[in-house]
């Protein structure tokens with residue numbers, strides 16, 4: 165009897181080891197093909213590839229399943245510090261047990277930013293804007309307009325370069341020069357970063373002493389430039405606790421936002437900034453870590 169049990173245990177172990185090996189091989193092949201493809205792709209396609217790349221890395225390491233520490237710790241000096249109330253973290257009462265979603269807008273500010281702010285304002289909603297240096301320089305006053313709307317201003321680097329493909333010195337200047345530019349335009353303190361294309365490597369994690377916010381819902385507005393398709397993509401994938409990727413540089417995105425905001429509210433969502441989202445669900449954002457979503461209300465209640 166004993167040797168049968170031992171035999172079954174040994175067999176189970178062998179099967180488990182083989183299946184893990186096969187899975188890792190598969191992931192590795194896909195990862196390599198994505199890396200090769202990234203080298204040849206025009207810039208805008210990188211964003212989709214990056215999302216796949218990231219999902220793979222997560223599957224391989226398991227690191228980002230809940231990237232962050234669920235235990236409340238010393239939060240002083242972090243980008244979502246409750247003291248940093250001036251930037252998208254006003255002391256609004258947010259019920260962590262209700263459905264929350266963070267809309268994010270990249271690559272602005274532009275002429276469309278103010279139109280999006282007007283829609284958000286109409287529905288008493290908030291969002292986060294990850295801004296690039298070359299657009300901030302053209303219209304630094306747009307930074308203050310975003311802040312005045314109770315929204316969050318965040319960093320998307322000076323020149324929108326792939327941070328995983330430049331020198332350590334360049335990574336630092338791309339990130340911190342742009343943060344300085346945003347600070348000078350009114351967004352005080354340490355700011356959340358979204359690396360361009362969602363791409364990062366160990367150097368980026370080491371040098372960026374800020375939380376990095378990617379996304380868990382890609383509206384694909386940058387690819388389709390079609391309001392109806394953007395709306396459809398978000399409606400299909402949005403869930404409580406998620407971060408939605410959009411771009412405030414297309415007219416089609418403004419039209420999509422005009423439809424999406426009332427729809428989300430009607431579905432019971434509250435639209436909050438990234439800092440508010442993580443603050444409400446008590447997930448501490450740590451420097452040099454990547455985040456894509458947070459706990460759902462159910463998971464939060466069970467913590």
Ligand SMILES: [Zn+2]
Nearest residue numbers: 270271360361
């Ligand atoms: Zn971008």
